Amino acid sequence: MGLRVGVDIGGSFTDFAVLDEKDNSVRTLKVLSRPDKPGAEVTEGLSVLAKRDGINPGDIGYFTHGTTVGINAVIQRKGVKLALLATKGFEDVLEVARLKIAPIHNLYGRRPEPLIPRDRVFAIDERMDRDGQVAREVDTQSVHTALAEVRRHGCDAVVISFLHSYRNGANERAVKALLAELAPGLPVFCSSEIWPIIREYERTITAVISGYVQPRVDHYLTSFEKALADMGVPAAPRITKSNGGVMGVAQARAECVQMVLSGTASGVIGASYVAARCGMPRVLSLDIGGTSADVAVIMEGQPQYGTGEVVGEFQIHIPSVSVTSIGQGGGSIAWVDHHGVLKVGPDSAGSNPGPACYGRGGENATITDAYAAVGLIGHGQLGYNSIHVDREKATAAIGRLAEPLGMSVFETAENIMRIANSEMYADVSALLSRFGIDPREFQFLAFGGAGPMMACYLARELNMQGVVVPPTPGVLSALGGLIADLKNDFIQTVYREVDASVAPVLRAAFNDLKQRALHWLQGEQAFDGDHTLTFSADLRYLGQSFEIETRMEPGWVSDGDVQAVVAAFHREHERLFGHSDTTATVQLINLRLVIAGATPKPVLRELPDATGAAKAAGQIEAYVDGATRTMPVYHRAQLCAGHRFDGPAVVMQDDCTTCVLPGMAVEVDRWGNLIISFIPS
Known part of the structure; x- marks a missing residue:
């Protein structure tokens, strides 16, 4: 028996959960996160845990973490300078895309500029x-010509995506091998190796x-591994994946796209765990x-799971995990x-220098x-005493915007809050429409460092049922990574009509x-526990x-049913869709298999009952x-099960x-969740 550690590394803060x-x-x-020195935040966190709680890094037998380094790079467009090698005649693949108008309801909407112009x-x-x-066969002269252009444009890496390579990636691999000879050290990525799906x-x-x-991910992982080794952590680190599972570092380096939603998926897994254990049937996680x-x-x-999730634009x-990421x-x-x-x-101020109120040199509001x-x-x-909010610096930063706008500091600040809410409102409304959800039947489960701060405003705009704030909302993503199962997806394109011959x-x-799948779980991940296979x-x-992804029973496969x-x-x-056609021919495109190995889960503790008013x-x-x-301030640690109070109010914790708005009421349930609901008018 030892220690299991989950870490979530965000753009501003790094969160730890130790089981x-x-x-x-x-x-x-x-x-605080250290984007300038990846891994330093882990060293600092483990040092604090050792001093505060007597945790010995040598006793850590399992270490997993999620990171937003990938998604933040896409949202802020701060990735590397890429070139794309495409089949002759298909060079406009990124420009043409799917010819969709995005966003469809915005008269001023524009399609995003491709990541590779x-x-x-x-x-x-x-x-x-x-x-x-x-x-x-690949014409080698065209590869030489393309490489000269790659060098002329100063590209840092190359992506190869050829027509029909999901069927056979031989030509992509041939070009990759030739580039390895001609330009050693140049990173080259083949679409058939990253995720071999149909559709160019x-x-x-x-x-x-x-x-x-x-x-960026590779640099980050290298620094992260070194930091763990220097601290004497014996466990090989695992990385949370976009599908809500975890994987080893080697796979994360080779398949970076699998961890683009790493931190966000961890949060959803943590929120799902809380919702399931506390009996909440319908929630929207708000991280x-x-x-x-x-x-x-x-x-x-x-x-909910799916494909085609939106990352930035x-x-x-x-x-x-079906999650919508918004740049707010x-x-x-x-x-x-x-x-x-x-x-x-x-653009975000991150942790260095951070918001002006952090007092770390940031001047932008x-x-x-x-x-x-x-x-x-x-x-x-704030942030376990890592931050002391300087209201004067915040007021000065807002004031620099207020002056040209001709508004007061308070008015400007509240307008900033409204604009942020309107941006989130638009994207969350689209998510609700996509799943056919009535927001009046759902609660926000708010977490992350700013989730509980902003959730009530957004819930009011969306006419939600209310807001739930779990006991440790600021570190729920770290808990999600800690309890996530070992999980991987496998796919094979078949592309044929379904009849008896397909059995x-x-x-x-x-x-x-x-x-x-078994080789990945038992061989590469060295897992010997119980596992499940989903067809x-x-x-x-x-x-x-x-297509529609349709679940299949293993017996149908073995029996040829x-x-x-x-x-x-x-x-x-x-x-x-409300209809089907049993006389129509059905076509099979892809076969999928998901393997998952279960990991231990913590036990949620119940709070003692309140003996008086909050x-x-x-x-x-x-x-x-x-x-x-004028409003009251409550300390979260002093609240017990059954405590009730009305907004406006503020609840502080580590x-x-x-932030609870006027017209809202708060009740603490037996698990320590703050259940915030609207007071009937």
């Missing part, structure tokens, strides 16, 4: 046919995002850190454009500064996927453009909803601040 396997107790910590896309004379047969754009954009963040706000749907304690087509976080910078219009984000300027935060320690193909393909297929009616597969697809189509620790004045109000 002691002897008694299933959990201890938590929050320190057209002048850095170069043609390679080659061709693979749709059956995976080489129709034209989807496969290409997924490979591009993976390559875009890879050098707001320093750079982004991440929202996911959780039904009956289970997160782009979709990634890998299996992942506590550190998002407010600014005035050349038309004199107040804007917020997507941020969302956190707005909350400090109006008086809602800064009445106690042996199903058996052979799934047997191959199963062997690969599914991407199916569609002949003539349709897109093709009719059961078809019937399951009809039912799923009926459920999603007592405020003091009174503050804050500017809320256009007026200065890892965050909860």
Whole structure:
């Protein structure tokens, strides 16, 4: 029995959750992130835990962490300079994309600029046919010509994505091998190796995002491993994945796209665990850190999964927790454009220098500064005493924006808060529409350093049922990474009509996927515990453009029960779209298999019952909803099960601040969650 450690490294703070396997107790910590020196935050955190709680790094037998380094690079467009090598005649793949108008309801909306502009896309004379047969070998001269252009443009890495390479990646591999000879040390990424899915754009954009963040991720992982070794941690680190599982560092380096949603997926897993254990049937997880706000749907304690999740302005087509990431976080910078219009984000102040109120040299006004300027935060320690909020510095930063806008500091600060809410409102509304959700039936489960601070404002705008704030919201993502199962996805494209002749193909393909999955779990991950295998297929009616992922029973595969597969697809189509066509031909595109190895889970502790009314620790004045109000401040540690009080109010604790608005009431449940609901008018 030893210690299991989960760490979530965000753009502003790094969170720790430590599970002691002897008694299933959990201890938590929050320190400032060090993007300038990756790994330093881990060293600092483990040192604090050793001093504060007597935790010996040598006793850590399991270490997992999530990071937002990938998603932050995409959101802020701070990845590396890439070139794309495409099949001759298909160089416009990123420009053409899917010809969708995004966002569709915004009259002023514009399609995002590609991560690789057209002048850095170069043609390679080659061709693979749709059956995976080489129709034209790679013309080496075209590779030499492309490499010269790559060098002329000063590109840091190259992505190769050829037509039909999901069937056969031989030509991509041939070009990669040639580039290794001609330009040793140049990072090269093949779409067929990253995620070999059908459809050129989807496969290409997924490979591009993976390559875009890879050098930053690699540098980060190297520094992280060194920091653990220097601290004497014997456990090999694992990284949380976009699909809500964890993987080893070697896989994370090779498949960076699998960890783009690493930190966000960890948060959803943590929120799902709380929702399931506390009996919350319908929640939206709201994870707001320093750079982004991440929202996911959780039904009956289970997160929703899918492909094509949006990261910044782009979709990634890998299996992942269904989460929408919005470029609005506590550190998002407010600014005035050349038309004199107040804007917020997507650039973030991060942790260094951070918001102006942190007193670490930051001068730009941020969302956190707005909350400090109006008086809602800064009445106690923040981030486990790593931050002391300086309201005067926040007011000065907001004042520099207020002057050209012709508004007061309070008005400017509240407008910053409103703009941030409106940005989140638009994206969350789209998520609600996508899942057909009535917001009045859902609660926000708010976490992250800024989630409880901002959640009530957003819940009011969306007409939500209310807000739930778990006991340690600031470090819930670290807990999610700690309890995440070892998990990996495998896919194989089949592309054929479903009839009796497909039965042996199903058996052979799934047997191959199963062997690969078991090798990954038991061989590469050295896991010998219980595991589950989940089978599914991407199916569609002949003539349709897109597929529906349909769950399959293992017995259908082993028995060759093709009719059961078809019937399951009809039912799923009926459920999603309200109709099905049992006479139509069904087409099989992909076969999928997910393997998961279970990890230990902590036990949630119940709070003692309250013996009297909740007592405020003091009174503050804050500017809320256009007026200065006097409101009580409560210490979270002093609240017991059954305590109730009305807003406006502020609840302080070590890892965050909860802001309760007028017209809202708070009740503490037996698990220590703050249940915030609207008072009927």
